[in-house]
Amino acid sequence: MIDKKKLFDAYLFFHEGQLALAEIERAGIRIDIEKCLAVRQDLSDKISACEEEFKKTFLFQTWEKTFSDRTNILSNVQLEHVLFKVLKLKPIKATAKGRNATDEESLMQLGIADVNVLLRYRKLRKIRDTYLEGFIREQTDGVLHPFFNLHTVRTYRSSSDHPNFQNIPRRDTFARDITRKVIFPRKGHQLLEVDYSGLEVSIAACYHKDPEMLKYLKSGADLHSDLAKKIFNVPVIDKTIPVYKKLRDAAKNGFVFPQFYGDYYKNNVDRICDWIGLSPSREIKEWDDSAGIKFPSGLTIAQHLKKQGIKCPNDFEAHMARVERWFWKEKFKVYDEWKSKWVTSYQKQGYFQTLTGFICKGEMRKNEVVNYPIQGSAFHCLLWSLIQLVKIQKKEGWDSRIVGQIHDSMIVDVNPAELMHVAKVIKKVTCEDLPRVWQWIIVPLSVEMELCPVDSDWTCKKLWEIPET
DNA sequence: GGAACTCGCCAC
DNA sequence: AAACGTGGCGAGTTCC
Numbered sequence: 001m002i003d004k005k006k007l008f009d010a011y012l013f014f015h016e017g018q019l020a021l022a023e024i025e026r027a028g029i030r031i032d033i034e035k036c037l038a039v040r041q042d043l044s045d046k047i048s049a050c051e052e053e054f055k056k057t058f059l060f061q062t063w064e065k066t067f068s069d070r071t072n073i074l075s076n077v078q079l080e081h082v083l084f085k086v087l088k089l090k091p092i093k094a095t096a097k098g099r100n101a102t103d104e105e106s107l108m109q110l111g112i113a114d115v116n117v118l119l120r121y122r123k124l125r126k127i128r129d130t131y132l133e134g135f136i137r138e139q140t141d142g143v144l145h146p147f148f149n150l151h152t153v154r155t156y157r158s159s160s161d162h163p164n165f166q167n168i169p170r171r172d173t174f175a176r177d178i179t180r181k182v183i184f185p186r187k188g189h190q191l192l193e194v195d196y197s198g199l200e201v202s203i204a205a206c207y208h209k210d211p212e213m214l215k216y217l218k219s220g221a222d223l224h225s226d227l228a229k230k231i232f233n234v235p236v237i238d239k240t241i242p243v244y245k246k247l248r249d250a251a252k253n254g255f256v257f258p259q260f261y262g263d264y265y266k267n268n269v270d271r272i273c274d275w276i277g278l279s280p281s282r283e284i285k286e287w288d289d290s291a292g293i294k295f296p297s298g299l300t301i302a303q304h305l306k307k308q309g310i311k312c313p314n315d316f317e318a319h320m321a322r323v324e325r326w327f328w329k330e331k332f333k334v335y336d337e338w339k340s341k342w343v344t345s346y347q348k349q350g351y352f353q354t355l356t357g358f359i360c361k362g363e364m365r366k367n368e369v370v371n372y373p374i375q376g377s378a379f380h381c382l383l384w385s386l387i388q389l390v391k392i393q394k395k396e397g398w399d400s401r402i403v404g405q406i407h408d409s410m411i412v413d414v415n416p417a418e419l420m421h422v423a424k425v426i427k428k429v430t431c432e433d434l435p436r437v438w439q440w441i442i443v444p445l446s447v448e449m450e451l452c453p454v455d456s457d458w459t460c461k462k463l464w465e466i467p468e469t
Numbered sequence: 470g471g472a473a474c475t476c477g478c479c480a481c
Numbered sequence: 482a483a484a485c486g487t488g489g490c491g492a493g494t495t496c497c
Contacts, residue, residue, distance in 0.1 A: 074491095074492060075492085075493060076492095077493070077494070078493095125491085152489095153487065153488065154488095155487060157487060159488050159489070160489075161490085163489090163490090164488080164489045166488075260486090261485040262485055262486070263484070264485090267484080367483095367485070367486065371486040372486075372487085374486090375486065
């Protein structure tokens, strides 16, 4: 049954939420426009040089022979033709519409050095044309005012545009440095970023209430390390040793998170192999002893896996099928049962209602049915916090301002004189007030804070904690 | 000549 | 049996 009270609360909540987001949009975020222009020029020079380099390759020469004056190295239709018709290479995978894919992953698997130059060219173009051009175009008086929308996303998350503030590079160090080094606080201020730690996993637990997961969330034990131990059969994961950190990251990003989104073991194999430096090709009968990352002892991951009887990707796939089965049918059995029940209920009712009161209806696939409520409700935790903080900011007359939001994190432009107070209030609102008001939150919430020095750009952020007393 | 689609790629 | 969730955006391509 639809809980009408909760639904009406949700309706009012989004009105309040959009007003808070409007304040964030109005505050805006400062960029260094001179720097933007200089960086854009520098990128243009690099792009020209890269293009010249590409023109020397065999790949380009074949391309130009085929398309003559119509040659356009940004055309993937042309690239597909050159690679798979002219050069008759074996396609790696298909796109959604059945063409031969020419994305980074596929190109790398072709085993042709020439594609590296093209990929570098694409990366540079992306940084310049999507990010810097966007910043320059959208700024007024050196300030960006990205929009934050609540009416565009099926899960009741937010979106952002003009420019999109929610997809500025972070993982790739080169792209990150270029794009984030133009983003600043107002003069004499500093940027503070506050992230909810593992928010989606915590909110998922409020739905399924799996005792094993609740144990992790309440004890602070490390799920990803435990999975790394299981997948690679190692006794301990010491995150300070690079190779073990890699194994943990492989377990986290190659298995745990994809599984939570509804992925399955066959894809997990490819992702994990990528992380640990092994080929995932099922044609390989046995990995070379020298393959993959190395333990401090000098043993390679290939040698280590072979000792477990896993000597090739096919063996690893069989192993991961067992791990997956254990993961859902034993370890997180209650979570798995919740997913089935949630889907069955949706199929019977034709809709479901989130813990935050929102209704999702219409045709949905299984994975969507179990993912939407989690994704939406997690974001609503942030949105609730933003509403309170904007109110407090106004009431107390802060000079500090929230200037951005990325699903489970907020970016604050802080007056240094207010830093301690602002940080304490944020911590109280996000971790104490919220779970008190939303009683369905049955797990502890925590935030991680990162702070930049005064007048420093966004890349200067360092892990930071509120000092005692 | 512009709308709509497709692909690739960035974020969570 | 089925098989990764949500967006925005640039550039190329297709369609009218």
